[in-house]
Amino acid sequence: MSKTNNEYDAIVVGSGISGGWAAKELTEKGLRVLQLERGKNIEHITDYVQATKGPWEFPHRGRPTLAMKEVYPVLKRDYPLDEITPDWWASDQDSPYTEVQRFDWFRGYHVGGRSLMWGRQSYRLSEMDFEANARDGVGADWPVRYDEIAPWYDHVERFAGIAGSQEGLPQLPDGQFLPAMPLNCVEEAAAEKLAQAFDGQRRIIPGRNANLTRPLPGRSPCQYRNKCARGCPFGAYFSTQSSTLPAAMATGLLTLQPFSIVHEVLFDRERRRATGVRVMDAVTGDTRDFHAKIVFLCASTLNSTWILMRSATDEWEGGLGSSSGELGHNLMDHHFRAGASGTMDGFDDKEVYGRRPTGFYIPRFQNIGKDKREFLRGYGVQGGASRSGWSRAVAELGVGGDFKDQACRPGDWGIGGTAFGEMLPRHENRIWIDHGRVDAWGLPVLAFDCAIGENERQMRVAMQNDMAEILEAAGARDVHPWETEYYPGAGIHEMGTARMGRDPKTSVLNEWNQVWDCPNVFVTDGSFMASAACQNPSLTYMAFTARAVDHAVGELNRRNL
Amino acid sequence: MSAPEHTLSRREALRQVTALLGGAALTGGAGLLAAAIPSAAAARTALAMSSEFDAGDIAWLEEVADTLLPETDTPGAKAAATGAFVALMVSDTYTDGEQAQFREGLRDIEDWAVTHHGAGFVALSPTDRLAVLEHFDAEQHAYMNAKDDAAPKHPFRMFKELALFGYFTSEIGMHQAQRYTEVPGRFDPCVTRAPGDRSWAGG
Numbered sequence: 001m002s003k004t005n006n007e008y009d010a011i012v013v014g015s016g017i018s019g020g021w022a023a024k025e026l027t028e029k030g031l032r033v034l035q036l037e038r039g040k041n042i043e044h045i046t047d048y049v050q051a052t053k054g055p056w057e058f059p060h061r062g063r064p065t066l067a068m069k070e071v072y073p074v075l076k077r078d079y080p081l082d083e084i085t086p087d088w089w090a091s092d093q094d095s096p097y098t099e100v101q102r103f104d105w106f107r108g109y110h111v112g113g114r115s116l117m118w119g120r121q122s123y124r125l126s127e128m129d130f131e132a133n134a135r136d137g138v139g140a141d142w143p144v145r146y147d148e149i150a151p152w153y154d155h156v157e158r159f160a161g162i163a164g165s166q167e168g169l170p171q172l173p174d175g176q177f178l179p180a181m182p183l184n185c186v187e188e189a190a191a192e193k194l195a196q197a198f199d200g201q202r203r204i205i206p207g208r209n210a211n212l213t214r215p216l217p218g219r220s221p222c223q224y225r226n227k228c229a230r231g232c233p234f235g236a237y238f239s240t241q242s243s244t245l246p247a248a249m250a251t252g253l254l255t256l257q258p259f260s261i262v263h264e265v266l267f268d269r270e271r272r273r274a275t276g277v278r279v280m281d282a283v284t285g286d287t288r289d290f291h292a293k294i295v296f297l298c299a300s301t302l303n304s305t306w307i308l309m310r311s312a313t314d315e316w317e318g319g320l321g322s323s324s325g326e327l328g329h330n331l332m333d334h335h336f337r338a339g340a341s342g343t344m345d346g347f348d349d350k351e352v353y354g355r356r357p358t359g360f361y362i363p364r365f366q367n368i369g370k371d372k373r374e375f376l377r378g379y380g381v382q383g384g385a386s387r388s389g390w391s392r393a394v395a396e397l398g399v400g401g402d403f404k405d406q407a408c409r410p411g412d413w414g415i416g417g418t419a420f421g422e423m424l425p426r427h428e429n430r431i432w433i434d435h436g437r438v439d440a441w442g443l444p445v446l447a448f449d450c451a452i453g454e455n456e457r458q459m460r461v462a463m464q465n466d467m468a469e470i471l472e473a474a475g476a477r478d479v480h481p482w483e484t485e486y487y488p489g490a491g492i493h494e495m496g497t498a499r500m501g502r503d504p505k506t507s508v509l510n511e512w513n514q515v516w517d518c519p520n521v522f523v524t525d526g527s528f529m530a531s532a533a534c535q536n537p538s539l540t541y542m543a544f545t546a547r548a549v550d551h552a553v554g555e556l557n558r559r560n561l
Numbered sequence: 562m563s564a565p566e567h568t569l570s571r572r573e574a575l576r577q578v579t580a581l582l583g584g585a586a587l588t589g590g591a592g593l594l595a596a597a598i599p600s601a602a603a604a605r606t607a608l609a610m611s612s613e614f615d616a617g618d619i620a621w622l623e624e625v626a627d628t629l630l631p632e633t634d635t636p637g638a639k640a641a642a643t644g645a646f647v648a649l650m651v652s653d654t655y656t657d658g659e660q661a662q663f664r665e666g667l668r669d670i671e672d673w674a675v676t677h678h679g680a681g682f683v684a685l686s687p688t689d690r691l692a693v694l695e696h697f698d699a700e701q702h703a704y705m706n707a708k709d710d711a712a713p714k715h716p717f718r719m720f721k722e723l724a725l726f727g728y729f730t731s732e733i734g735m736h737q738a739q740r741y742t743e744v745p746g747r748f749d750p751c752v753t754r755a756p757g758d759r760s761w762a763g764g
Binding site: 052054055056059060061063064065066067181182183184185187188222223224225226349350351352353354355356387389390391393394395397398399400401403404405407408409410 | 628629630631633634635637646649650653654655656691694695698699702705718721722725726727729730731732734735738739741743744745746747748749750751752753754756757758759760761762763
């Protein structure tokens with residue numbers, strides 16, 4: 001193999017939301033890019049083999065079987081395990097991990113990563129969020145403020161296509177939105193009553209989601225099938241396959257290489273720079289080095305940190321970026337599954353047409369203005385109103401023809417939602433390498449020790465009480481607050497473990513997502529998050545990735561890398 | 562086949578709840594009584610005794626499902642092969658303990674049909690079939706509303722859940738019992754529906 005075949009301008013590790021953006025931005029700036037993906041390829045549209053099937057086309061109508069649960073002992077803990085796309089989630093058998101405390105780690109090891117299965121809710125962080133750590137004396141101060149990232153939110157929203165409404169809320173900044181997917185008539189009525197009851201402090205707004213309500217180049221608007229997580233044959237939601245990969249491929253500068261597990265970043269001790277990465281072929285087990293001027297780690301929050309921990313260990317025992325003592329620490333998720341539900345009367349003659357792939361959102365209102373709480377930070381609520389269908393009949397008394405005919409017709413309108421709450425960064429919530437156990441490729445696995453704390457527990461009580469109060473104010477009856485079991489990771493918003501900061505002694509990355517100890521390595525997936533805020537994080541990864549690429553290319557041109 | 566412990570605890574719980582509610586009907590008692598009657602004993606032997614559901618079991622399940630969800634102005638459960646679906650789901654998604662409870666519940670239905678209506682379920686008139694299911698439905702409804710969360714489900718609730726799920730997610734159930742379109746093409750947030758319009762099925 002000639003050396004030139006292994007040399008690129010930039011290497012991007014991972015092909016999910018962050019990796020897709022890195023490859024697009026780097027190639028569009030003229031760099032020759034090698035994008036490495038540990039898993040198989042999934043071709044846009046042609047590999048979405050389940051996309052248009054009705055439930056009757058699955059033997060168990062989509063539900064997992066006992067045999068599947070044996071194969072997926074972790075994935076079975078939650079909704080991702082179904083009969084429809086089990087092979088779009090990482091194999092628990094091949095990729096085990098160690099849990100000192102339960103951590104639900106649901107991974108997508110294939111081209112596109114979790115951009116194919118994500119929930120598509122897309123919200124900006126606000127000035128309040130970037131200031132929070134400094135204000136509260138928690139964790140490390142974000143080295144970035146809102147006005148610095150705002151233009152990059154604009155940039156990624158225009159390309160990704162985010163449906164949303166302009167609301168003028170300082171805690172949830174507006175953006176470059178396509179028309180929102182509207183509230184239905186019951187949600188609209190609830191929103192009006194709620195706004196009056198709390199003088200606009202608590203509001204129901206349309207969810208902001210990465211589904212198109214207008215066409216974008218090469219992509220059709222949403223057809224309201226709500227089968228997004230199977231892959232969209234219309235390209236109507238943002239994914240690597242629908243959006244960033246075609247853009248990067250169009251430059252002619254991208255080489256996408258599946259089945260390539262990055263073993264480590266190669267570190268030149270003399271130059272204090274990375275020279276490339278060592279890659280293991282996931283099928284043959286052969287290793288091969290690839291070289292580049294810059295490396296973007298976008299392997300997903302915990303996987304990028306895992307790679308760093310395996311890199312430059314002859315220089316730093318804990319790996320590249322460990323000199324601060326914070327690599328692997330400050331693991332966060334959004335804690336959720338606490339809220340309330342109720343019934344809305346007065347809309348018996350109303351229904352909706354089409355299956356809207358989003359719901360409503362209640363922006364954070366706690367610890368804002370006069371709303372002071374015992375806990376720090378806060379939560380937003382994702383919910384919706386819909387008419388009950390046949391499933392309500394399961395718990396009703398009845399058999400026979402009349403029972404069946406009733407079950408064929410819609411029942412009451414239900415309304416409800418779950419809060420998504422901020423989890424504070426805490427040093428003791430961490431991952432490390434468990435050298436006593438290896439995965440299917442012989443790599444020592446990650447170990448997890450992470451739990452929510454008192455701040456989150458207090459918030460969970462408020463999530464239920466506040467939401468019940470909101471629904472009652474919105475006109476609901478039979479309001480029930482509820483909470484179900486939550487373990488970190490279940491939000492599938494894992495963040496932190498390589499936080500950015502202002503000081504190399506207390507953070508892994510600088511304000512441009514560069515590893516302090518090796519500035520030509522950039523980490524732009526959720527690992528960099530210095531705090532979690534309460535907004536769904538993917539849009540923020542997109543914006544920071546694009547900003548980091550812009551900086552990286554500028555630094556290359558200035559010959560600083 | 563000996564009854565596993567969890568089945569006994571379910572039945573014990575059932576007795577307690579039924580007694581609590583002042584109900585006269587004790588399913589377990591009826592089952593024991595039926596075992597003493599030769600025809601009922603024969604029915605028990607014929608029904609659902611194997612580890613897998615055989616063709617006879619499935620045919621029986623089709624009739625029970627079709628009584629729960631009969632043909633009206635839309636096809637009934639049998640037309641959607643709901644019994645076969647129930648059998649598949651029990652075999653492939655229920656734990657061994659749940660399967661044993663389910664099978665025991667089926668035997669109870671058959672026993673009750675023989676004891677109280679003089680013949681096995683399939684041989685009964687539509688009116689008598691409905692009466693049998695009304696009995697078990699009332700029993701499950703009372704039990705499920707009173708039981709602890711941790712206590713097992715009533716077998717007839719298991720059946721009802723699977724039969725409704727199977728019927729309404731079948732091609733018939735989606736397209737005829739409900740309205741369904743694979744590609745709606747637009748979202749209309751507020752439509753006035755005519756009285757009697759069927760539900761829009763989820764995807």
